[in-house]
Amino acid sequence: MSTEDGPDAELLARVFLGRVLEPGDEVGGRWVREFGAVEVARRLREDGPRPAGVSDKRWAGLRARAVRAAPERDLDLARSAGVRFVRPGDTEWPAQLDDLGDARPTGLWVRGRPSLRIWALRSVAVVGARACTEYGAHMAATLAAGLAERGWVVVSGGAYGVDGAAHRGALGAGGATVAVLACGVDRPYPRGHTGLITRIAQQGLVVGELPPGEHPTPSRFVVRNRVIAALTRGTVVVEAAYRSGSLVTARAARRLGRHTMGVPGPATSVLSAGVHELLRDGAGLVGDAAEVIELVGDMGELAPDRRGPVLPRDLLEPDARQVLAALPGRGAATAAEVARGARTTPDDAIARLYELRSLGYVERQGDGWKLTRQAMISVQAGRSEC
Known part of the structure; x- marks a missing residue:
């Protein structure tokens, strides 16, 4: 991440771009791919030659952000909060994030001791409704605990509802969990989950694209979901209405060639309507951790045959x-x-x-x-x- 004389130019450029470009900006990602992070940062900082097709308005907006960006300060703030910056090419960088193409993060801020790359190799996303039912919370916690007990890492978004239940289920089983935030990893959100996210940082990992101190916005929640989908082998949706953000994660997982799974609920439940739509579209129907692992795991990791009690x-x-x-x-x-x-x-x-x-x-x-x-x-x- 750094040289003996301090952070290298490419690192500083990527931290700088994390301040200037919004997460998931595919146009900015294409610039980085074509010109390199250092050159794109230089052009933005010095008002150099702008890439073809950039409007005056967009360039002015990026330049306004570039003037305020201070990558050395961000790295210092991160270091004081026990946070590190992981970029493409680092040994800790999860290679599966490269599947996002030009929407790939310029880098990730990581809080916690384990290796993100190693943990992501055997991980499953468990996502769903914020305003979930007791059934949804129970299923999320039970699934997460079962996955954790079998050595799988549970990834979710740290939100209320299904996300929180999944994280707690994994932690309660003494397992591993990763929270992917839509804000700076030094700023737990939602605030009501400050204790939970702090515990995740102590026992697992808290990850995000945004630099220290950055706040979440509705659009940032949506684009954050692509990271959850790309990071994991598959996504399980526990409860979701038709317009739920967790369906964005599931659809991103499908586009990336990951497994997409759903936990069915009552046919009369609005919060299960989105899950049922996923199932009709071909998502795998799962009811417990063993069935999830049968889909995302290695050959031979089969769920037991289901049958009634022996009479x-x-x-x-x-x-x-x-x-x-x-x-x-x-x-x-x-x-x-x-x-x-x-x-x-x-x-x-x-x-x-x-x-x-x-x-x-x-x-x-x-x-x-x-x-x-x-x-x-x-x-x-x-x-x-x-």
Whole structure:
């Protein structure tokens, strides 16, 4: 990040551009790609030759910001707050962010000890509604805890609702979590999450594109979501209305070739309408951490097969289960009637009935046979599964 004599020119240029260009500015990103960060910074600082196609108004606005930019001061402020600047080419830079093309961040401010690059290699985004329901908060926390327990890093935006529940779920499980903010990482937002974001910085990572002291705006929240999508292997949306910002993250993930997943909710819930739309568009339906990992993990990391509880009748041999099923739910039946219902011989039916009596499933009633109370419950449970 620096030379022996202090920060190098390319580092200072990228910190400078982080003050001048808005996050996600693809035009500015193209300039950096074509001319290099140092040259773009020089032109803005010295009012040098402007790139082709730039209007007077846009150039004047960028120049006004350039006059106030002080990269050395930003680095000093960051250093005093325990924050570092990570840029493309650094060993800590997550290479998957390069998939953003000209919308790639000029650099990231990182607060926390772990390596962002290493953590991002095995990470999943869990996002959703700010005004989530109890169900949404429960699912987000449970998913995040399950992912953390399995060694996955949970990435979210630090906001109220689903984001906060996901971070808390990961922390509560003793796992790793990353908060990607739409403001300076030295300025926790929302303020009600100051304690949570401070805890994340102590146990995980707090990341952002904006320099120290910068405040969030609605547009910055939207463009921040592309970083969450690019940083992770996949994005899970827990709850989202049709216009939710978390859908922006999911769509960005899809464009980048990442996995997109949704947790279904009630069909009547407005907060699940956006998730259901994602599912109709081909997102993976997930209900727990194992199903998420089956999609984003390595080959062989499969979720367990889902099945109902094992009932006592499941342990019977097929022929005995067939005879048991042939008995009426109420009243008694003769051995001949049972044989016809079970499509077997009377002798075989009688043998199976005595076997079932020894196990407590049937009892004699005169010349007939009837289910015991235990068997009635078992048979009814089996029929309800059909």
